[in-house]
Amino acid sequence: MTETESSSVLSVRDLMVHYPTDEGVVKALDGVSLDIQPGQTLGVVGESGCGKSTIGRAILRILDKPGQIVGGEILWNDPEKGSGSRPVDLTAQEPNGPEMRAIRGGDIALVFQEPMTSFSPIHTIGNQMSEAITLHQDKTAAEAKEWSMELMNMVGIPNPPQRFDEYSYQLSGGLRQRAMIAMAISCGPKLLIADEPTTALDVTTQAQILDLLRGLQEKNNMAIMLITHNLGVIAEMADEVVVMYLGRAVESGPVDDIFHQAKHPYSRGLLESIPSVLASGRERLPSIAGSIPHPFNRPSGCTFRPRCPSFIPGTCDVNVPQYLALGGGQQKVSCFLHHSPSGVEEVSSHD
Amino acid sequence: MIDSIPAMDGTILEVRNLTKHFPIKRGLLKRTVGAVKAVDDVSFNLKQGETLGLVGESGCGKTTTSRCILRAVDPTSGEIMFRTADGHEVNVATLPNREMRPLRREMQMIFQDPFSSLNSRMSLLDIVGEPLLVHGMTNRDERQERVAELLRLVGLRPEYMQRYPHAFSGGERQRIGIARALALHPRLVVADEPVSALDVSVQAQVINLLMDLQEEFELTYLFVAHDLSVVKQISDRVAVMYVGKIVELADTAELFTKPRHPYSEALLAAVPVADPRLHRKDRKLLEGEVANPANPPSGCYFHPRCPYAQDVCRTETPVLSEVSPGHFASCHRVQDLELTGIVQVDGEST
Amino acid sequence: MIAFLVRRTLLAGLTTFVISIVAFLAIQLPPGDYATTYVENLLGGSFFNTASALGDQATEDQIRRDLGLDRPVFIQYSKWAWRVVHLDFGISIEHGRKITEIVGQRLVNTVLLALGTILFTWVLAVPIGIYSAVKHNTAGDYAVTFLGFLGLAVPDFLLALGLMWIGFAYFDLSVGGLYSPEYLDAAWSFGRAVDLLKHLWIPAIVLGTAGTAGLIRILRNNLLDELAKPYVVAARARGLPEWKLVLKYPVRMALNPFISTIGYLLPFLLSGSVIVSVVLSLPTLGPVLLRSLTNQDLFLAAAIVLMLGVLTVIGTLISDILLVIFDPRIRLD
Secondary structure (H helix, E strand, C coil): CCHHHHHCCEEEEEEEEEEEECCEEEEEEEEEEEEECCCCEEEEECCCCCCHHHHHHHHHCCCCCCCEEEEEEEEECCHHHCCCCCCEEHHHCCCCCHHHHHHECCCEEEEECCCCCCCCCCCCHHHHHHHHHHHHCCCCHHHHHHHHHHHHHHCCCCCHHHHHCCCHHHCCHHHHHHHHHHHHHHHCCCEEEEECCCCCCCHHHHHHHHHHHHHHHHHHCCEEEEEECCHHHHHHHCCEEEEEECCEEEEEEEHHHHHHCCCCHHHHHHHHHCCCCCCCCCCCCCCCCCCCCCCCCCCCCCCCHHHCCCCCCCCCCCCCCCCEECCCCCCEECCCCCECCCCCECCCCCC | CCCCCCHHHCEEEEEEEEEEEEEEEECCCCEEEEEEEEEEEEEEEEECCCEEEEECCCCCCHHHHHHHHCCCCCCCEEEEEEECCCCCEEECCCCCHHHHHHHHCCEEEECCCCCCCCCCCCCHHHHHHHHHHHCCCCCHHHHHHHHHHHHHHCCCCHHHHHCCHHHCCHHHHHHHHHHHHHCCCCCEEEEECCCCCCCHHHHHHHHHHHHHHHHHHCCEEEEEECCHHHHHHHCCEEEEEECCEEEEEEEHHHHHHCCCCHHHHHHHHHCCCCCHHHCHHHCCCCCCCCCCCCCCCCCCCCHHHCCCCCHHHHHCCCCCEEEECCEEECCCCCCCCCCCCCCCECCECC | CHHHHHHHHHHHHHHHHHHHHHHHHHHHCCCCCHHHHHHHHHHHCCCCCCHHHCCCHHHHHHHHHHHCCCCCHHHHHHHHHHHHHCCCCCECCCCCCEHHHHHHHHHHHHHHHHHHHHHHHHHHHHHHHHHHHHCCCCHHHHHHHHHHHHHHHCCHHHHHHHHHHHHHHHHCCCCCCCCCHHHCCCCCCHHHHHHHHHHHHHHHHHHHHHHHHHHHHHHHHHHHHHHCCHHHHHHHHCCCCHHHHHHHCHHHHHHHHHHCCHHHHHHHHHHHHHHHHHHCCCCCHHHHHHHHHHCCCHHHHHHHHHHHHHHHHHHHHHHHHHHHHHCHHHHCC
16 A cells, blocks of 8 residues: 555545446446545546546445446545554445445535535425434434534525525525535535536636635545536646546646646646636637547547547557556656556656 | 717627516516516627627626527617628617518527537438528528538538437537538627537637638627636627626726726636636635626615725716726726736736 | 415316306207207106196297296306306206206215225325336336236226126125115215225226326336436435435425326316226216216206316316425425
């Protein structure tokens, strides 16, 4: 076990998630590894089909049918149990068993994209919040209500006694997402998985929500796994970043390295192609050629090869690049420009 | 108010005091008890070949404004003067539906959702060829040729003409939507969030395509979007809307670097920037929520959230006025405020 | 909320008024009128063979004058409506008795049978539908689906005959009718109610089978849609046990559409139950309606149609109110 692994609150090792369908198997995750440190934010970035949402659900063991974990480990290392305790492999748990249910919503909480549809429209906000609290904590209904309102206060929802008895559609998008976050932190999770938490929100509300998450993290020393396609959000929030493409991590490292010394051609292309308010005005954007392949048409070798400007014939289409650290640093990349097909590290000339 | 500009300088569209109210009905007899002022006295103009970006948060009325211009929604009042290809000026706001039809060739729309805006039971040939057929191109071979030309134009292979939308990715479908919009040689294209449903790597391709097409055909775009970075990329001028009103309108570079309305400043501050070194974490954030357009605050609609609000802002409604040539803002304190925009100093910024 | 209730109630009143007009006009449609039919009936009827009624034109005109049938249609309607409001539907031509007497007990029976059938349908279909959706595409789901299709496909009357035979041959039950002979004309008592329940289950099963099968299918599909919604995933991510989660959230949502169908069940069951009622000799309205229509006993037919219409309107009103109670989105709109 490496040093990062032993200190991680969560360690995902070579995780594979498959969706068998009538037309074939969709490899939503094809050997992903990542680590989350306590109290830090790991940004997981990628475009549609890269499997970033699948990771969050696989960790909580709530994959949609017919998805199943077919390989790898998810090691949960409860920070409160001390360094001597052995991590729990979540893939070995029964998805609906009592251990997994205690972790879900208790130790690991989830916030996701649609604050509108994430609440049942026919139950009050308070009903759903209290439910989460009484489920994991030894509290009476009255205590749960009190705690719910305190949480609402904490996340900036005005007038909690009124909101407690309201329904989700009576709240604005921003307030709904605040309520979702209040519910997620209600049982003091050590890891919050935020899956596109601000994608459906306006930019000023997004800024408020990100600010709230940052504040809560500081206060509760909670790790956050922030899943998003928005590189701006990642840049503002993350300590570490994982870039994903078609079910694999192609690059990872400290946020500054990823944004200023990206090594993988996909990470570089992604960073160049996003429009920026800093741009000097109306101009053409560099763009990544082609489009994301259909899940049934995964290219051989490196899956990014058909769109890659640095494609090396005979290498990239034949071998699968390994995901290895660069020169002993914290940055990892999976690309033949940086590693030889044998897996031995090559001296990189791209710095 | 924006002065009426004579059509000689290439103005293709002039919107004057456009208003759209949606009635609120309540009670036993469903009586109208109020109105959602979705669009509230909006004026602007568009010159041939330019792109005007229309930005604002959800519910600000940007989409309703664009729908009024295409008469997908009937405006409550105001004028929408459109200069047709043969030099006539018509008021789209009051035109009977029958007379709207020939105009629809000249004004086209590109939609947000490339998945639901294409009929999945129609082949590409039928989707792109439909407007041609509707406007009288009945010869099938002729139509096929034109569709092939259009598909090539938007970067799709004409061989795919017989395929159905489900065979294409989001970016490709948006290209199909663009080809369809271009089929009748429009002069004005209203694009409502055309890239917000697309993946980041594909967004850039579609924005580039729209810019290329504009150059080639001298298209005029009204580009409605919530993403300020996208708007900056494509727009010559930008109008910022808040609760149904335009609060600021200026050249893109000027609006982004020297905003004159506190709301524009707040919007710019809220945009996340893809550079962790900027340390924008301690920036000022706008508090509260967008005002309810059914029951807007008194005075300036923005005053409850405005960090600079004074007594006058609570009582008097500001007027959109020209604060420097071509730069309009609607703020009582426009003369004494120093607002911060995006400042670019060797890749660094505030 | 109150405005909603008032509006719905007013609407229900208006609908009832329209139904009454349609029912009245239906009486007027066939050639001839009550007088002609009455006189014809007197002529043909053996026990009404009195000399004074020997069917001459004068008698017919006399009846017509007496009953006001020579007056304009809207006056006739108002008079008829006035009587109907006072629960006087007139006299059945065929039976020669007051319509309220003929219909009264049968109406009660019909409503009881409908309620029994609904109860049977829901008690059986809801758990099976939930099971089928939660375990979709498993052997259990397929088995239930197969039985469901079987239930849809077997004609009611065949099922009725089968059950009658089984009940009679193996359990020695008297399976016809709704009451045992000793309770047939008795007043309501505890014993009579128990007796009714003993008889009610067979027709309830017969009438409810097809409905149950349909309800299972619809509930399964509704629930499958709901199970995929984010709020279910969110509840699961909270650590809620699966069965608790399913019952509290998606099932509640999936049942809502059914509440709105309560109002339509009555006429549906009535028209569907005619053959079964004949086979099982049930004293319900179905057979009477059928007879009255074939025999041109128009006042009787109109009365039944009107009563059913009113019951349907009431049922719809009840389901609207229930929906408002169960779905806050409607309540607070």
